[in-house]
Amino acid sequence: MSDIPSARGFDSTLALFRNPYGFISKTCRDLDADLFETRILLQKTICITGAAAAEVFYRENRLIRTNSMPGRIQKTLLGKGGVQGLDGATHQHRKKMFMSLMGTERIAALEGMSVHMLDSFAPGWEVRDEIVLYDEVRELLTRVVCTWAGVPLPETEVSTRTAQLTALFQQAGAVGPKHWAARRARHRLEKWAAGMIQQVRDGKLQPTQESALHVIATWRDLNGELLNSKVAAVELLNILRPTVAVSVFVVQTAHALYRYSQWQEKLRDDEGLLEPFVQEVRRLYPFFPAVAARVRSAFEWRGYHFPEGRRVLLDLYGTNTDPRSWDAPLEFLPERFQSWDENPYNFIPQGGGDHYTNHRCPGEWIAISQMKVFCRYLVNEINYDVPDQGSELASGELPSLPKNRFIMRNIRRRQ
Numbered sequence: 001m002s003d004i005p006s007a008r009g010f011d012s013t014l015a016l017f018r019n020p021y022g023f024i025s026k027t028c029r030d031l032d033a034d035l036f037e038t039r040i041l042l043q044k045t046i047c048i049t050g051a052a053a054a055e056v057f058y059r060e061n062r063l064i065r066t067n068s069m070p071g072r073i074q075k076t077l078l079g080k081g082g083v084q085g086l087d088g089a090t091h092q093h094r095k096k097m098f099m100s101l102m103g104t105e106r107i108a109a110l111e112g113m114s115v116h117m118l119d120s121f122a123p124g125w126e127v128r129d130e131i132v133l134y135d136e137v138r139e140l141l142t143r144v145v146c147t148w149a150g151v152p153l154p155e156t157e158v159s160t161r162t163a164q165l166t167a168l169f170q171q172a173g174a175v176g177p178k179h180w181a182a183r184r185a186r187h188r189l190e191k192w193a194a195g196m197i198q199q200v201r202d203g204k205l206q207p208t209q210e211s212a213l214h215v216i217a218t219w220r221d222l223n224g225e226l227l228n229s230k231v232a233a234v235e236l237l238n239i240l241r242p243t244v245a246v247s248v249f250v251v252q253t254a255h256a257l258y259r260y261s262q263w264q265e266k267l268r269d270d271e272g273l274l275e276p277f278v279q280e281v282r283r284l285y286p287f288f289p290a291v292a293a294r295v296r297s298a299f300e301w302r303g304y305h306f307p308e309g310r311r312v313l314l315d316l317y318g319t320n321t322d323p324r325s326w327d328a329p330l331e332f333l334p335e336r337f338q339s340w341d342e343n344p345y346n347f348i349p350q351g352g353g354d355h356y357t358n359h360r361c362p363g364e365w366i367a368i369s370q371m372k373v374f375c376r377y378l379v380n381e382i383n384y385d386v387p388d389q390g391s392e393l394a395s396g397e398l399p400s401l402p403k404n405r406f407i408m409r410n411i412r413r414r415q
């Protein structure tokens with residue numbers, strides 16, 4: 001058995017922090033390997049990249065999620081007791097709850113709500129000199145997902161809830177005051193969500209049967225018990241937060257339309273190109289860099305030993321741009337998704353494997369359909385100008401957005 005190659009230096013936290021999307025794949029290339037060992041936050045960690053590595057990560061339940069996430073991510077992005085940290089039968093049962101919310105009709109309903117909301121936002125955009133697209137879409141998606149999920153959102157709370165939900169994903173990796181602000185946001189949101197869960201259980205709030213709030217408030221775990229209200233709150237936020245986070249993909253889509261402007265005409269002419277276009281945005285634009293798990297019991301892969309309990313970090317971005325899976329991987333070529341042989345391990349912007357049995361994101365269909373709604377609107381329904389300055393993606397930021405959050409000027413609705 002060979003020793004796993006090691007990264008230079010004692011601990012790679014800083015290197016990962018400086019280059020969150022490129023560190024793992026670059027180090028693998030330098031070492032001419034698919035994996036290497038290092039320390040992250042002082043803990044021994046095996047970093048892996050590529051489709052074959054993703055298959056090991058997701059297949060055969062060789063890895064588990066219990067205690068795999070750093071505490072600071074749990075206290076901001078994820079919360080405690082949610083589906084992300086469960087394993088085995090308990091995970092699969094809870095995952096069914098999320099998957100039950102993702103039927104075609106429910107996704108279409110959310111889509112319709114976004115189109116309707118866009119129509120009500122657009123007249124306001126026309127009378128302003130400029131808008132910041134990211135801010136508009138975050139508010140719009142907060143309104144839409146709350147309605148869809150059966151969550152009452154009084155007008156006076158819209159901006160506060162939008163800001164709190166944003167803090168969970170935008171400041172999850174931050175240090176210092178921003179990290180503490182994200183923790184406060186989680187605390188307040190969990191209190192709010194737990195209150196609503198209790199009201200549903202007491203019959204004081206009656207969201208529709210198919211809404212996320214109703215499904216989560218009445219879901220019973222394998223032992224037949226209702227989820228405790230704190231955990232139910234975490235799961236409700238597991239619907240609200242990431243749907244608002246789709247605003248990042250929407251801004252990245254707008255950025256792609258601006259940078260690769262020849263696509264605007266093509267998309268106007270051929271509705272069938274919308275999906276390949278947004279898939280290419282999901283592949284090439286950096287969002288989630290990596291996911292973490294731990295070795296359930298020792299195993300070998302390609303002659304390397306993975307000891308029990310060792311933390312493993314799978315490189316999502318590097319796998320999506322791996323030259324062994326993708327021709328011209330750093331070029332924006334939506335055509336590649338026109339004749340694409342779908343593979344659960346080489347295209348993993350929202351995790352890989354199977355949606356029901358693995359931890360793959362249940363919100364992929366929401367993300368894709370919402371990106372298409374906004375892309376269609378930007379291409380077909382409005383004209384606008386984009387100022388040159390500040391529209392480049394900020395490198396090293398997590399998630400990666402244009403510095404000016406994508407400013408649009410002179411918005412006019414097309415006839």
Ligand code: HEM
Pocket residue numbers: 083084085095098238239240242243245246247249287288291349350351352358359360361362363364366367
């Ligand atoms: C904004 C775009 C999104 C991105 C980039 C994203 C990314 C991810 C990633 C990387 C994972 C982890 C996969 C793993 O651990 O193997 C994940 C899991 C998850 N996502 Fe998403 N996601 C997005 C949107 C959504 C939406 C819209 C929802 C729900 C409405 C959602 C709900 C979840 C849940 C509940 C999990 C945990 C699944 C599990 O542990 O089994 N996500 N997502």
